[in-house]
Amino acid sequence: MSNSLFFxxxxxxIIAVGVGIFAGKYIFQRSFDAKEKEAQDRxxxxxxxxxxxxENIKKDRILExxxxxxxxxxxxxxxxxxxxxxxxxxxxxxKQREQSLNQSMEQTKRKENELDNLKNxxxxxxxxxxxxxxxxxxxxxxxxxxxxxxxxxTAEQAREQLVDxxxxxxxxxxxxxxxxxxxxxxxTATKEAKKIVIETIQRTAAEHAIExxxxxxxxxxxxxxxxxxxxxGRNIRALEAATGVEIIVDDTPEAIVIxxxxxxxxEIARLSxxxxxxxxxxxxxxxxxxVAKTRKNIEDEIVEIGERTVIDMGIHGLHPELVKMIGRMxxxxxxxxxxxxxxxxxxxxxxxxxxELGLNTKLAKRAGLLHDIGKVWPEESDxxxxxxxxxxxxxxKENPEVCNAIGAHHDEIEMTSILSPVIQVCDAISGSRPGxxxxxxxxxxxxxxxxxxxxxxxxxxxxxxxIQAGRELRVIIDADNVSDEKAGxxxxxxxxxxxxxxxxxxxxxxxxxxxxxxxxxxx
Numbered sequence: 001m002s003n004s005l006f007f008x009x010x011x012x013x014i015i016a017v018g019v020g021i022f023a024g025k026y027i028f029q030r031s032f033d034a035k036e037k038e039a040q041d042r043x044x045x046x047x048x049x050x051x052x053x054x055e056n057i058k059k060d061r062i063l064e065x066x067x068x069x070x071x072x073x074x075x076x077x078x079x080x081x082x083x084x085x086x087x088x089x090x091x092x093x094x095k096q097r098e099q100s101l102n103q104s105m106e107q108t109k110r111k112e113n114e115l116d117n118l119k120n121x122x123x124x125x126x127x128x129x130x131x132x133x134x135x136x137x138x139x140x141x142x143x144x145x146x147x148x149x150x151x152x153x154t155a156e157q158a159r160e161q162l163v164d165x166x167x168x169x170x171x172x173x174x175x176x177x178x179x180x181x182x183x184x185x186x187x188t189a190t191k192e193a194k195k196i197v198i199e200t201i202q203r204t205a206a207e208h209a210i211e212x213x214x215x216x217x218x219x220x221x222x223x224x225x226x227x228x229x230x231x232x233g234r235n236i237r238a239l240e241a242a243t244g245v246e247i248i249v250d251d252t253p254e255a256i257v258i259x260x261x262x263x264x265x266x267e268i269a270r271l272s273x274x275x276x277x278x279x280x281x282x283x284x285x286x287x288x289x290x291v292a293k294t295r296k297n298i299e300d301e302i303v304e305i306g307e308r309t310v311i312d313m314g315i316h317g318l319h320p321e322l323v324k325m326i327g328r329m330x331x332x333x334x335x336x337x338x339x340x341x342x343x344x345x346x347x348x349x350x351x352x353x354x355x356e357l358g359l360n361t362k363l364a365k366r367a368g369l370l371h372d373i374g375k376v377w378p379e380e381s382d383x384x385x386x387x388x389x390x391x392x393x394x395x396x397k398e399n400p401e402v403c404n405a406i407g408a409h410h411d412e413i414e415m416t417s418i419l420s421p422v423i424q425v426c427d428a429i430s431g432s433r434p435g436x437x438x439x440x441x442x443x444x445x446x447x448x449x450x451x452x453x454x455x456x457x458x459x460x461x462x463x464x465x466x467i468q469a470g471r472e473l474r475v476i477i478d479a480d481n482v483s484d485e486k487a488g489x490x491x492x493x494x495x496x497x498x499x500x501x502x503x504x505x506x507x508x509x510x511x512x513x514x515x516x517x518x519x520x521x522x523x
Contacts (some may be wrong), residue, residue: 003028068269073268136225217256217273225249228256228273229281238284239512242267242291260467261448263331268294289485302327313347315366319396335443339376342430343369349426359419367405367423370398374406386410450502455494455510460486471499472509479516487514 077523116174139328219225227237227248236247245260248268258269272294276282279290303320310318329340347368354364379470381388405423408415415421448466455464455475459484465474475494477487491512498508 015026028156032477081290116522130270145424202285217258217270219254219256219277220256224277227258227280229278230282230284235282235287236286238287239269239272239291240465240467241474243272244467244474245269246467246472249272260443260465264298264328265465267331282477302330305330305340309344309369313344313365313369315362315369318366322370322373322392322396322398325373325376327393328378329372332376339372343372345421345430346371346426349429353422353426354419357418357422363399363401364419367402367419368426370402371406371409371423380518384412393422414494447502447504449509451498451504454497454501457496458490460490463481470508472511475510475512477512477514479514482514484514487512 048056078208111323158262189420201418204455226246227235230238236249243260244262245258248255248257256273258266258273260266267518268291272287272291273358275290275294275323276287279286289329303324304327306323306325308474309326312325326340326343329343330338332339347365350364350368354361362411369511370387370393374385375391377388377392381389386407386409390413392401393403393406401419404413404416405420407413408420409424409427411424415424448470451466451470451473452464455461455473460477461475462478463476467474473494475491477490482490491510494512496502497509500509
């Protein structure tokens with residue numbers, strides 16, 4: 001009984017599951033059919049809407065095309081009307097021009113007829129004039145023949161006598177006029193020349209400063225002197241060897257004297273000392289490094305001084321090398337007179353005098369500033385400084401008048417321009433002012449330069465410095481090419497050549513320095 005009941009329950013569950021599956025399938029099919037029908041209806045509606053929209057778009061495009069067609073048609077017709085009106089106006093103009101040409105042709109024909117008539121009249125008048133001239137010539141010849149018979153002279157002889165008489169009278173009058181004009185011009189020229197020179201000097205104010213051969217370096221306390229001297233004097237020797245000046249460390253309180261005839265070397269030594277004292281590290285290697293940097297800074301300062309000078313003077317278009325040489329003038333002297341100040345003064349004087357004489361003031365100022373550039377050329381030359389300056393000016397494409405003024409300001413060449421005597425006069429005015437120059441200074445500096453150049457003429461000499469007012473000559477030689485034995489012989493040869501070729505008071509000590517350095521880098 002229990003088994004049959006269990007079987008009945010299972011059978012009933014199976015039947016229920018089957019009925020549920022069938023019912024679910026039926027419901028799902030009904031739902032699927034409904035959704036499919038709904039989708040079909042939506043698709044049909046979308047198609048209908050698309051067809052309606054497409055029809056509307058088609059109508060809109062057709063309307064736009066018609067409007068564009070009408071607009072283009074109207075524009076074309078308007079353009080065609082304009083061109084038609086232009087053509088009509090051109091036709092009218094052509095007709096008018098044709099009418100005017102016809103009228104001008106008729107006028108030309110009438111004028112040609114008038115000219116033909118006038119030509120005929122002129123030919124007849126010319127024939128009548130020719131006949132009258134022939135008759136006049138015949139009567140003139142008859143009169144001349146009668147006069148020749150009366151005077152017993154031919155016409156040519158009479159003409160020569162008349163010309164000689166007029167010529168003698170003209171020469172007499174011209175001579176007297178020239179003589180009086182020359183005397184008046186001589187008196188006037190002397191007076192005007194003095195007036196111009198005096199006005200030029202009065203209008204140009206200049207200060208004069210005599211260049212010395214020593215510079216004083218001030219220090220805060222005397223303890224620094226020991227650092228500058230160094231152990232056994234090695235620091236001061238390195239500084240003197242690098243700069244070429246003499247460093248005098250004596251009992252003068254809080255001061256060190258730098259002695260040397262070359263202002264550039266003195267300035268390099270002064271600035272190097274200043275940097276070394278500020279830095280506090282004073283030893284030979286550091287000294288050489290600081291001196292090299294200072295020398296480079298001085299070169300930059302020279303260029304800056306030259307540029308500032310040409311700007312102050314209002315001179316433009318100078319070659320950079322000429323600007324650099326103008327800057328070098330700041331560290332050069334001529335008979336104790338600072339060369340840059342002298343050149344600036346000459347340029348101002350030249351401009352003033354040129355204005356008084358009605359000359360080109362810009363060229364005069366340019367020539368005045370450049371007239372002594374031959375004195376600052378760094379290379380040795382046998383030419384006088386005026387000729388050397390002229391060659392440099394030609395090399396850097398200066399005006400020919402400026403070149404001639406530079407070369408002729410000491411009468412080495414002939415003056416070919418009125419500007420040249422102006423430069424010569426202004427140079428003399430600047431140099432002849434009381435207190436402007438000192439002759440002994442220039443000769444002293446020239447002797448020191450000659451002493452250095454003499455030592456540099458020997459093979460193997462790298463550098464040479466005249467120190468202690470020319471009483472000592474320090475010669476630095478190339479250690480790779482000159483041995484110790486040759487160094488001793490070289491000092492003797494230099495001393496012998498100095499004795500033969502130079503005049504000097506007292507004695508000169510020749511010190512030859514040979515230093516071997518081996519440098520390697522660890523990386």
